[in-house]
Amino acid sequence: MTLQSLPTTPFAGQLPGTSGLRKKVTVFQQPRYLENFVQALFDVLHGEHGLATGQTLVLGGDGRFHNRTAVQTILKMAAARGYARVLLGRGGILSTPAASAVIRRHGASGGIILSASHNPGGPDGDFGIKYNAANGGPAPEKLTQAIYERTQALERVQISDAADIAIDMLGMQQIEDTTVEVIDPVEDHATVLRGLFDFDAIRALFARGFRLRYDAMWAVGGPYAKAIIEGELGAPAGTVVHAEPLEDFGGLHPDPNPAYADDLVAHLMAADAPDMGAASDGDADRNMILGRGFLVSPSDSLAVLTAHATKVPGYAQGLKGVARSMPTSTAVDRVAKAMGIACYETPTGWKFFGNLLDAGQVTLCGEESYGTGSDHVREKDGLWAVLFWLNLVAVTGQSVEQLVRGVWKEHGRCVYSRHDYDGIATDKANALMAELRAQLPSLGGSTVAGQQIAWADDFSYTDPVDGSVSQKQGVRVVLEDSSRVVFRLSGTGTEGATLRVYLERHEPDAGRQDIPAQTALAPLIALAEAVARIRHHTGMDAPTVMT
Ligand code: G16
Numbered sequence: 377m378t379l380q381s382l383p384t385t386p387f388a389g390q391l392p393g394t395s396g397l398r399k400k401v402t403v404f405q406q407p408r409y410l411e412n413f414v415q416a417l418f419d420v421l422h423g424e425h426g427l428a429t430g431q432t433l434v435l436g437g438d439g440r441f442h443n444r445t446a447v448q449t450i451l452k453m454a455a456a457r458g459y460a461r462v463l464l465g466r467g468g469i470l471s472t473p474a475a476s477a478v479i480r481r482h483g484a485s486g487g488i489i490l491s492a493s494h495n496p497g498g499p500d501g502d503f504g505i506k507y508n509a510a511n512g513g514p515a516p517e518k519l520t521q522a523i524y525e526r527t528q529a530l531e532r533v534q535i536s537d538a539a540d541i542a543i544d545m546l547g548m549q550q551i552e553d554t555t556v557e558v559i560d561p562v563e564d565h566a567t568v569l570r571g572l573f574d575f576d577a578i579r580a581l582f583a584r585g586f587r588l589r590y591d592a593m594w595a596v597g598g599p600y601a602k603a604i605i606e607g608e609l610g611a612p613a614g615t616v617v618h619a620e621p622l623e624d625f626g627g628l629h630p631d632p633n634p635a636y637a638d639d640l641v642a643h644l645m646a647a648d649a650p651d652m653g654a655a656s657d658g659d660a661d662r663n664m665i666l667g668r669g670f671l672v673s674p675s676d677s678l679a680v681l682t683a684h685a686t687k688v689p690g691y692a693q694g695l696k697g698v699a700r701s702m703p704t705s706t707a708v709d710r711v712a713k714a715m716g717i718a719c720y721e722t723p724t725g726w727k728f729f730g731n732l733l734d735a736g737q738v739t740l741c742g743e744e745s746y747g748t749g750s751d752h753v754r755e756k757d758g759l760w761a762v763l764f765w766l767n768l769v770a771v772t773g774q775s776v777e778q779l780v781r782g783v784w785k786e787h788g789r790c791v792y793s794r795h796d797y798d799g800i801a802t803d804k805a806n807a808l809m810a811e812l813r814a815q816l817p818s819l820g821g822s823t824v825a826g827q828q829i830a831w832a833d834d835f836s837y838t839d840p841v842d843g844s845v846s847q848k849q850g851v852r853v854v855l856e857d858s859s860r861v862v863f864r865l866s867g868t869g870t871e872g873a874t875l876r877v878y879l880e881r882h883e884p885d886a887g888r889q890d891i892p893a894q895t896a897l898a899p900l901i902a903l904a905e906a907v908a909r910i911r912h913h914t915g916m917d918a919p920t921v922m923t
Contacts, residue, residue: 377538377552379456383531384408390416390527392520394725394867396506398492401442404503408533410446411453414488415533416526417507418457420519421486427458434463434479434508436470436561437490438596438659440497441623443468446490446505448540455551456534462554465561467544469621471596471660473749473757474565476512480753481564485510491659494631495870498624502870513730513754517846562603568752569760572690573767575609581770582611587650590616590762591640594626597660600759609766630657632664632746632758633923634671645669652769652776656758661726662746663758665765667776673792675705678742680779681764683711683786685740688767690752697738699729702835702850703862703878704744705790711783723837723849724864726756731841744794744878788884791896795919796866797875797910805865805873808913812851812863815907819853825906827899830856853907858882861904875914877904894922 387406390397390413397413404410422428433454437443447468454462463478470478472489479487492504507515507523515523538551542558549556582588588611592598598619605611618626629636632655644653644666653666665672672680682698685691697718700708712719720738722728726749729741733751742748747756748764768779800808819832835849850864859881866874879900883889894901904910911917 377536379534379552380537381532381534384412384415384533386528386530387412391524392506395493395514395727396489396491396504398495398502398504398868398870400870401499401501401503404442404446410449410505411533411535412527412530413505413523414450414453415530416523418453419526420522422457428454428485429458430460431485432461432463432482433459434470434475434482434484434487436465436475437468438471438493439467439469439621439623440492440503440625440658441499441501442503443490443623444543446503447543449535450488451541451551451556452536452538453534455536455538455554459554462556464543464556464558466546466558469561469596471561471565471600473661473753473755473760474561474600476508476753476755477565477568478559479508479510480512481568489659492870493659493868494629494657494662495868496625496629497658498627501624508754511730511734511754513733514725514727516727516730516844518844562600565600566604569604569763572688572752572760573763574689574771577770578609578763578766581766582609586652586769588615588652588654588766589640589643589650591632591637591653591655592616592619593630593632593637593655593657594618594620594622594628595630595656595658595660596621597656597758600660601656601762604759604763625658632657632662633921635921635923637664640664641666641671652765654762654765656762657746660758661756663748663761664746665761665776667780670777670780672776672780673705674742674744674746674748675700675707675790675792676780676783677761678704678740678748679707679711679783679787680768681748681761682708682715682740683783684768684772684779687771688764691739691750695739696736697732699732699738699741701725701728701743702852703794703864703876704742705792705880706858706882707783707787707790708742710787714787720840723835723846725867728837728839728846730754731839735841737840744792784889785886788882789889791881791883791893793879793893793897794923795877795879795901796921797877797914797916798869798920799872800875800914800916802873804913805875808875808908808910809851809863809865811913812908816851819907825899825902827903828856830854853903859900861900861907863904863908875910877908877910877919879904
């Protein structure tokens, strides 16, 4: 084995988005593309010629196509960088929340997660890479910006010429002076979850005949859900479906929302539906919850978990506070206010919750994009959310639907929908946002499409812990009754741009809470079109996806 220093040249566009660098597999397959990003990361972390002496790196991914190839490359680069130890999930696999758990439990200096999350996989699909720091959470913006700047100045990459190692068997191997330990991908995460929930109560629930359908969407969540829900909690075999992780997710879109988890929705709407449905995404950090014949919106899920948190052992002492991303509905704000705890509003991106969690200012966080989590790790956690719901159903004796309706009854319903317009030419999407921003000074106080606008702005966030400022995080148009429309461009796509339009209206009247969301939100949908001229800019008559 020898260490090599190979010449390279910068690639354009290696700027991480909402959650890491995501590109087409074919982009990552270009010689040196992955190497450059990892070299830049290591240069920023350790200094251009510095070594990671004595440090432990965690490595794993969601098992999508190209994962195994990328793992071997990164191992050889970690060896060249002098890491003492790399903890690698068996088969190169670690779900995103599991990677966070491993980093924290083993005192690692950080971890590299190979995932494009909910994006499709396979040779023509997407691939991704991100770095999580010693707290187990996604790198903050100042670090991702520094990595990007370094990618633009690279001239060489350092890598061992060692042969590929065996990654499918537990145990230790050596590359140069680096020990690579192949670990069980489930164990650390399962240990953390066991410490939070009343497994006996959930076991008893299944023993009473409670029926769950967990759709792992052919993704990395399958082995975790099988081991814990079927293995430890005694749910019948077959409770977890589509459980085998496939490199291309069976050709499907591993995103747990009503559009892409339509098979699960159909099962929960059927006459003989199970009591509860759940799904997780490509890297198992997102979750969707359903009751029998009933869809739970992610924003409502966060509100329910907050309202009932003290009924679960891990949160019996109470919550320090909660946080949600700005476009997430204000349901949790209302619950938090009634409970007398703080509620923070952050930009989209789980990384923004990290400081609040580390500083002990919040215990639970969540996002409209089917993400919920807590301070047990520093990532959102799909299986955690499912266990939380099971624990609540078990100890309250209420169904999923009853739990949600209980919150609506007390706090009103935040009727909510997100409209996505995918695959817009980037220049057109930018023009739409620029036109919106240009209107901001005059929108407040004006009437558009028959709606009286109270105020409008471009969300800017000052981190309450370190004071860092993140600007231009989404245009908000808010009405007198606090209804709102939010516009932002996605930071996770790999083709063109995606416009996200978030719509929210508070409905206190229980008699009107069952009006279908698209009907209840129709005036806001009209307002969105009037202020943003979506048809004009995108040429699209309807959203690609509505959740
Ligand atoms: C990532 C982020 C989330 C964000 C989501 C959608 O999730 O971690 O915080 O809400 O992307 O982001 P965007 O609206 O920019 O596409 P994941 O599950 O894709 O890692």
